[in-house]
Amino acid sequence: MTRKKVKLAFITNDSARKATFKKRKKGLMKKVSELSTLCGIDACAIIYSPYDTSPEVWPNTMGAQRVLAEFKRMPEMEQSKKMVNQESFIRQRIAKASEQLKKQSKENREKEMTEVMYQGLTGKGLQNLNLGDLNDLGWVIDQNLKEVYKRIEAVKKGASTSSSSSVAAAAAAAVAAAAASQAVPPPMEQKPAVVELGLDPMQRTQTEWFTDWMNSNTSDQHIGYGHADEMILPNFNDNHNANVWPNNFYP
Amino acid sequence: MTRRISKGRQRVEMVKMKNASNLQVTFSKRRAGLFKKASELCTLCGVEIAIVVFSPGDKVFSFGHPSVDTLVERFLGRDLPPPNNDVHNQLIVAHREAGIRELNMKLMNLEEVLQMEKNRGESLQEIRRRANGQWWESPIEELNLFQLQHLKEALERLEQKVEKVAQQQKMVNNHAFPFHTLGSAWTPPNCARESSSYGLNGGAPFANRAIGSTSSIVPNY
Numbered sequence: 001m002t003r004k005k006v007k008l009a010f011i012t013n014d015s016a017r018k019a020t021f022k023k024r025k026k027g028l029m030k031k032v033s034e035l036s037t038l039c040g041i042d043a044c045a046i047i048y049s050p051y052d053t054s055p056e057v058w059p060n061t062m063g064a065q066r067v068l069a070e071f072k073r074m075p076e077m078e079q080s081k082k083m084v085n086q087e088s089f090i091r092q093r094i095a096k097a098s099e100q101l102k103k104q105s106k107e108n109r110e111k112e113m114t115e116v117m118y119q120g121l122t123g124k125g126l127q128n129l130n131l132g133d134l135n136d137l138g139w140v141i142d143q144n145l146k147e148v149y150k151r152i153e154a155v156k157k158g159a160s161t162s163s164s165s166s167v168a169a170a171a172a173a174a175v176a177a178a179a180a181s182q183a184v185p186p187p188m189e190q191k192p193a194v195v196e197l198g199l200d201p202m203q204r205t206q207t208e209w210f211t212d213w214m215n216s217n218t219s220d221q222h223i224g225y226g227h228a229d230e231m232i233l234p235n236f237n238d239n240h241n242a243n244v245w246p247n248n249f250y251p
Numbered sequence: 252m253t254r255r256i257s258k259g260r261q262r263v264e265m266v267k268m269k270n271a272s273n274l275q276v277t278f279s280k281r282r283a284g285l286f287k288k289a290s291e292l293c294t295l296c297g298v299e300i301a302i303v304v305f306s307p308g309d310k311v312f313s314f315g316h317p318s319v320d321t322l323v324e325r326f327l328g329r330d331l332p333p334p335n336n337d338v339h340n341q342l343i344v345a346h347r348e349a350g351i352r353e354l355n356m357k358l359m360n361l362e363e364v365l366q367m368e369k370n371r372g373e374s375l376q377e378i379r380r381r382a383n384g385q386w387w388e389s390p391i392e393e394l395n396l397f398q399l400q401h402l403k404e405a406l407e408r409l410e411q412k413v414e415k416v417a418q419q420q421k422m423v424n425n426h427a428f429p430f431h432t433l434g435s436a437w438t439p440p441n442c443a444r445e446s447s448s449y450g451l452n453g454g455a456p457f458a459n460r461a462i463g464s465t466s467s468i469v470p471n472y
Contacts, residue, residue, distance in 0.1 A: 031281070039268065086316045149403070
């Protein structure tokens with residue numbers, strides 16, 4: 001609609017101001033009309049300008065008088081409740097924008113720290129973070145832990161019916177994980193036998209199948225992922241744990 | 252939140268809307284837009300405007316510059332036309348207009364910052380979408396029990412590490428101040444950015460945990 005962005009200040013040039021007034025007044029009246037029609041409501045607009053002794057009115061003088069009479073009939077409180085002038089109107093918009101900004105910033109911060117958390121899980125160092133970052137990172141980890149606890153409980157209660165889909169998901173994820181050289185070290189050291197995880201026979205078989213499948217696929221997929229400036233656990237420093245990983249993680 | 256591709260500007264038929272909730276939403280949005288346009292017209296052209304609209308729920312919204320009541324009274328012919336324009340009055344008006352200008356600027360800046368944060372949100376979303384994630388980055392619902400337990404332990408270990416590093420940093424900062432004099436060559440690197448949301452609570456670093464503080468993170472992923 002406009003080619004240049006108009007600065008929101010009084011237009012000092014007289015002819016420009018008059019031209020703007022004409023255009024915008026027309027547009028404003030159109031908008032009132034549309035609002036009234038689309039929503040089936042009563043409305044009126046009154047504009048006093050230096051260009052005319054009598055005001056411009058929508059819909060017309062009679063219609064406006066009718067609406068205003070209805071307006072005046074309402075209790076004082078109802079009239080004032082949603083009444084604004086320029087100042088209060090702008091203040092309202094400032095308040096709303098502030099709220100949105102606060103919310104968006106928090107969301108972004110959470111997303112940002114979640115990325116850091118994921119990197120932290122691969123062994124990336126925490127030395128670049130200041131106290132504020134660490135605090136927020138801790139918060140995000142906390143939130144995730146709460147979810148994990150909840151989910152563990154739910155799964156234990158046998159609520160989960162998705163064992164087949166989780167195997168599929170695990171299969172898909174395993175390929176990506178195999179490519180990762182640094183990974184979350186298993187809590188138990190280097191237990192080669194799948195049996196040690198206390199897997200039931202069905203899960204054990206699936207893991208063995210898994211391992212075979214993975215072993216035949218891992219050749220070119222060793223993409224270095226993560227930059228281990230610092231390890232989480234000092235004993236996890238072997239780059240070739242791709243095979244250990246699926247054994248312990250993919251029942 | 253999924254990426255919603257909206258249909259863009261649609262042509263609307265000028266009849267009363269059928270869907271009641273859409274109607275209500277339309278009313279809210281258009282009423283706000285109408286008042287915004289009126290406010291702009293007042294500022295740009297120095298005119299006086301009053302608008303009264305009834306909501307679908309029979310509440311009344313009104314906008315008036317300088318005020319709804321004075322303009323309504325003037326229109327209905329119940330006051331003395333036109334208000335006097337002496338110096339005193341002009342001063343009041345000028346003062347008011349200056350206040351409005353300031354508020355408008357504040358609002359504009361705020362909206363700019365908000366837009367920037369929204370853009371940042373979009374790019375963070377992109378990063379997540381494009382990330383070739385590890386299994387633990389999948390939604391929790393997709394993990395089996397063993398994965399969950401391993402994830403749990405990994406997170407707990409990470410949390411401990413974070414607390415340890417935080418403790419270290421706190422100690423460094425606490426020792427900083429006795430040595431820090433004006434013009435000293437040694438300035439604690441992140442001192443100035445210590446966040447207010449971090450409680451310096453020795454026993455429990457994350458006891459007052461809240462999110463939303465300063466960040467020293469430069470995207471390096």
